Amino acid sequence: MALIRFAQASLTRAGATAPCLSCIDFALPAGQTLAVVGGSGSGKSTLAGWLAGWVPHALPATEAGVAEFDGAPLSGALPAVRAGQVQLVQGNPYAALTGCAFTVYDEVAFGPENLGLCEEEIRARCREALALCDAEALAVRAPSTLSGGEAQRVALACALAMRPRLLLLDEAFNRLTPAAADRLLERLRVLPMLTLVLFEKSFERAAGADLMLWLDGGVQRACAEAGVLFDRVLPALTASDAVRAAWRSRAADLWRDGVAAPCSAADALTRFAEVADG
Amino acid sequence: MAEPVLSFEQVGYGWDGAPPLLASLSLTVAAGECVALVGANGAGKSTLLRLACGLLAPSDGRVSAGGLDTRLARPSALARVAGMMFQEAERQLCCGRVRDEVAFAPRLGGLSATEVKRRTARALEATALASHADAHPFDLNAGERRLLTLAALIAQDVPLMLLDEPTRDFDAVQLALFEAWLAREKSAGRAILLISHDYDFVARNCPRVLHLAGGGVIADGPPEQVLHDPALQGDSPGAAPTLPALCRAIGLPPTTDAACFDAAWRVACERRAALSKSRGEA
Numbered sequence: 001m002a003l004i005r006f007a008q009a010s011l012t013r014a015g016a017t018a019p020c021l022s023c024i025d026f027a028l029p030a031g032q033t034l035a036v037v038g039g040s041g042s043g044k045s046t047l048a049g050w051l052a053g054w055v056p057h058a059l060p061a062t063e064a065g066v067a068e069f070d071g072a073p074l075s076g077a078l079p080a081v082r083a084g085q086v087q088l089v090q091g092n093p094y095a096a097l098t099g100c101a102f103t104v105y106d107e108v109a110f111g112p113e114n115l116g117l118c119e120e121e122i123r124a125r126c127r128e129a130l131a132l133c134d135a136e137a138l139a140v141r142a143p144s145t146l147s148g149g150e151a152q153r154v155a156l157a158c159a160l161a162m163r164p165r166l167l168l169l170d171e172a173f174n175r176l177t178p179a180a181a182d183r184l185l186e187r188l189r190v191l192p193m194l195t196l197v198l199f200e201k202s203f204e205r206a207a208g209a210d211l212m213l214w215l216d217g218g219v220q221r222a223c224a225e226a227g228v229l230f231d232r233v234l235p236a237l238t239a240s241d242a243v244r245a246a247w248r249s250r251a252a253d254l255w256r257d258g259v260a261a262p263c264s265a266a267d268a269l270t271r272f273a274e275v276a277d278g
Numbered sequence: 279m280a281e282p283v284l285s286f287e288q289v290g291y292g293w294d295g296a297p298p299l300l301a302s303l304s305l306t307v308a309a310g311e312c313v314a315l316v317g318a319n320g321a322g323k324s325t326l327l328r329l330a331c332g333l334l335a336p337s338d339g340r341v342s343a344g345g346l347d348t349r350l351a352r353p354s355a356l357a358r359v360a361g362m363m364f365q366e367a368e369r370q371l372c373c374g375r376v377r378d379e380v381a382f383a384p385r386l387g388g389l390s391a392t393e394v395k396r397r398t399a400r401a402l403e404a405t406a407l408a409s410h411a412d413a414h415p416f417d418l419n420a421g422e423r424r425l426l427t428l429a430a431l432i433a434q435d436v437p438l439m440l441l442d443e444p445t446r447d448f449d450a451v452q453l454a455l456f457e458a459w460l461a462r463e464k465s466a467g468r469a470i471l472l473i474s475h476d477y478d479f480v481a482r483n484c485p486r487v488l489h490l491a492g493g494g495v496i497a498d499g500p501p502e503q504v505l506h507d508p509a510l511q512g513d514s515p516g517a518a519p520t521l522p523a524l525c526r527a528i529g530l531p532p533t534t535d536a537a538c539f540d541a542a543w544r545v546a547c548e549r550r551a552a553l554s555k556s557r558g559e560a
Binding site: 040178239 | 319320365366419420421443446448451452478481482510511519520521523524527529536539540543544550
């Protein structure tokens with residue numbers, strides 16, 4: 001059974017007449033990774049909030065169609081209950097910090113403490129989450145002194161310490177170096193029983209997902225594998241120069257049938273060579 | 279030689295109770311230069327930008343912006359020579375309307391109402407925000423909010439601009455707009471020091487790159503040379519800047535210019551097609 005299921009779902013903000021999200025239609029099995037892509041203002045963060053269970057208490061809106069998490073309606077669940085199942089990490093890591101912890105360690109422990117877990121379990125979760133994010137050395141630091149990239153690692157560790165089933169990453173790596181972001185994402189993808197949804201403007205960060213959902217003006221335009229959507233989505237997204245060169249070559253008919261669109265810069269080198277050697 | 283717009287002389291800095299973050303760091307940025315600052319997370323890049331505009335004072339050494347010693351100059355004088363785009367757009371927005379936000383610095387600078395209006399209009403136009411002039415900044419999307427912070431800097435009209443990851447929130451269209459602005463500013467003689475993790479962007483726009491690590495600048499040179507440090511991005515075959523890497527992989531002259539690449543690739547494709555046709559005829 002799909003962990004997330006949307007069927008012709010739409011969301012209309014309180015006070016608005018037109019929906020801010022519409023035609024949302026996909027199913028994501030547990031353990032898989034979905035990448036929601038689109039340009040600025042396409043509705044990615046709104047969908048992230050919806051999936052995080054913010055409707056209606058933190059995102060006043062009404063929904064239509066089917067929007068389910070684990071077979072139950074997505075909206076209306078108690079935030080305290082949902083917090084142990086779904087975690088959202090947003091692009092601004094400082095928004096995730098409580099402001100009431102004097103050390104990073106206490107910050108990471110904040111969520112598990114509020115679940116009422118025993119101390120041993122809290123310590124184990126903090127250690128594990130900080131290690132996963134390469135943030136052990138930050139444990140004694142004051143959260144207010146963290147750089148953007150460090151704060152982003154800590155925000156992710158805070159979410160992981162809750163051991164969610166669904167982790168929503170809304171441009172959650174945008175302050176990390178590309179190498180660090182790739183390494184972290186790879187680690188998360190192999191964690192057992194974790195379902196990931198990425199919200200990205202970057203084609204390449206999204207391309208490794210099992211499924212790509214394209215949002216444009218709040219409307220789901222398509223949902224398919226990255227390679228299938230490449231020619232349509234790339235103009236709206238950011239991408240490396242090598243991948244964008246491949247897009248222009250395909251558009252100019254300077255490509256070869258049977259050679260797939262690249263999903264990364266390294267892949268672009270291989271694909272161009274295939275076209276050239278053909 | 280003209281005095282640099284920004285200079286660090288043997289600068290040291292450390293947060294309270296922490297080991298020194300920067301030590302004996304020296305650098306200069308001249309008018310018309312667009313310099314990128316790259317380095318690992320926590321290397322001190324954002325701290326360096328704060329030192330550059332006088333928000334932080336160095337523990338050792340001297341920082342000079344627009345000829346002013348940042349330790350001694352008044353904030354109002356520094357605001358006339360250096361402008362800063364913070365990593366978080368939300369942290370520097372303080373007005374309830376886009377138009378007022380853009381007018382904030384020129385108004386504080388004591389300019390006439392006509393001049394404030396002129397600068398505001400020009401900045402809103404340059405950032406494609408004119409149609410949002412009466413919106414609340416927090417009703418804009420992330421890319422537009424970032425453009426708003428840029429518009430505020432344009433209106434401030436300072437010789438030194440310090441941009442902390444300016445492109446992070448942009449989609450493809452907004453990025454193209456930003457790069458067009460950057461090209462105009464460079465030729466107009468503005469000094470720009472920016473932090474970016476997008477090394478393709480750096481290679482396209484910044485002829486000089488500084489690599490900050492271990493408390494100092496460990497490399498200072500053209501992007502292709504500095505960015506190839508494995509510490510920055512590993513050593514995968516697609517390491518950025520990716521267009522020159524692609525050129526080398528398929529035997530074309532290395533370039534960071536998309537139009538040059540496209541022209542060379544088209545010629546290569548046509549040659550191959552002609553060759554294959556002549557083989558077929560033979």
